[in-house]
Amino acid sequence: MSAMLLEVEQLSKSFGGIQAVQNVSFYVKKEDIVAVIGPNGAGKTTLFNMISGIVPPTSGFVRFQGAIVSGKQPHELAMLGMTRTFQNLQLFADMTVLENVMVGFHSRLKSGIVSAGFRLPRTVKEEKQAQEQAFFCLEQVGLAHLAWERAGTLPYGMQRLVEIARAAVSRPSLILLDEPMAGLNPQESKQLVDVLLMMREQGFSFLFVEHDMETVMAIADRIVVLDYGKKIAEGAPEEIARHPDVIKAYLGEEAV
Ligand SMILES: Nc1ncnc2c1ncn2[C@@H]1O[C@H](COP(=O)(O)OP(=O)(O)OP(=O)(O)O)[C@@H](O)[C@H]1O
Numbered sequence: 001m002s003a004m005l006l007e008v009e010q011l012s013k014s015f016g017g018i019q020a021v022q023n024v025s026f027y028v029k030k031e032d033i034v035a036v037i038g039p040n041g042a043g044k045t046t047l048f049n050m051i052s053g054i055v056p057p058t059s060g061f062v063r064f065q066g067a068i069v070s071g072k073q074p075h076e077l078a079m080l081g082m083t084r085t086f087q088n089l090q091l092f093a094d095m096t097v098l099e100n101v102m103v104g105f106h107s108r109l110k111s112g113i114v115s116a117g118f119r120l121p122r123t124v125k126e127e128k129q130a131q132e133q134a135f136f137c138l139e140q141v142g143l144a145h146l147a148w149e150r151a152g153t154l155p156y157g158m159q160r161l162v163e164i165a166r167a168a169v170s171r172p173s174l175i176l177l178d179e180p181m182a183g184l185n186p187q188e189s190k191q192l193v194d195v196l197l198m199m200r201e202q203g204f205s206f207l208f209v210e211h212d213m214e215t216v217m218a219i220a221d222r223i224v225v226l227d228y229g230k231k232i233a234e235g236a237p238e239e240i241a242r243h244p245d246v247i248k249a250y251l252g253e254e255a256v
Pocket residue numbers: 015018019020038039040041042043044045046047
C-alpha cells in the first residue's frame with residue numbers, strides 16, 4: 001500500500017524560549033504503523049498534540065489525506081477520519097462500556113450527542129447504527145460480553161481496549177495512540193499488540209507514541225526518533241535499533 005495518509009512538514013512549536021519541536025517532518029501511509037519515540041522531554045507529546053489539533057504549531061503544517069489540516073480542532077479532525085486516545089484513560093466510569101464506545105461514533109455524526117439526547121427521528125436511527133457499530137468494535141477487541149458493564153468496573157487493561165474501540169468506532173483512517181501500553185501488565189500489552197495488528201489487517205493505520213521498546217520493535221513498520229525537539233532518525237525497527245545517534249540519545253540519558 002502506498003497511499004499517503006498523513007504528511008507532517010517542518011512542524012515546529014516553541015513555548016516562550018523553549019523549542020519543544022523543531023522542523024520535524026515525516027509521513028504515515030495507509031496501513032502503516034508508525035511509532036514516535038525519544039527520551040523524556042524530547043517533544044513527543046507536543047508533536048502529537050499538534051498533529052491531533054490540541055495545540056497549534058508555531059510553524060510548519062500537517063496534511064491529512066491530501067488536505068492541510070493544521071489549525072483544525074480535534075472534533076473536525078475526527079469528522080475527516082483522524083481520532084486519538086490519551087495517555088490517561090478518558091472513559092466515563094459510570095456509563096456502560098457500550099455507551100463509552102458510542103461516544104466515539106457521535107463525534108463523527110451530524111446530529112451529535114446533544115441532539116441524540118432529544119431522540120429526534122433521524123437521531124434514533126443514528127443511535128441504532130451507533131449501537132450496532134459500537135458492539136461490532138467491542139467484539140473486535142474481545143469485550144462484547146462486557147458491553148453492559150459500567151466502564152469504571154473493568155480492569156485497567158480492558159479499559160484501554162474500550163478506548164481503542166471508541167477511537168475506532170467511527171471507522172477513521174488514522175488512529176493516534178498516546179502511550180497505549182502505559183500501565184498495562186505484560187499479558188495486557190500482548191493482547192493489545194494482537195488487537196492493533198488485527199486492526200491493521202482490517203485497514204486501520206496507526207501513529208503512536210510509546211516508551212515500551214518491546215512493543216515498538218514488535219509492531220512498528222517505521223520509527224521516528226526525536227531528541228531535544230529534533231528528528232534524529234527515522235527507519236525500520238532494525239535500522240533504528242543500531243542507529244548510532246539513537247543509541248547515544250538513549251544511553252547518554254541513562255548513563256548520567
Ligand atoms: N505547555 C508547555 N509550556 C512550556 N513548555 C512546555 C510545554 N509543553 C511542553 N513543554 C516543554 O517542551 C519540551 C518537550 O516536552 P514534551 O512533553 O513534548 O516531551 P515528551 O517527549 O512528550 O516527554 P515525556 O516522554 O516525558 O512525556 C520539554 O522541554 C517540556 O518541558
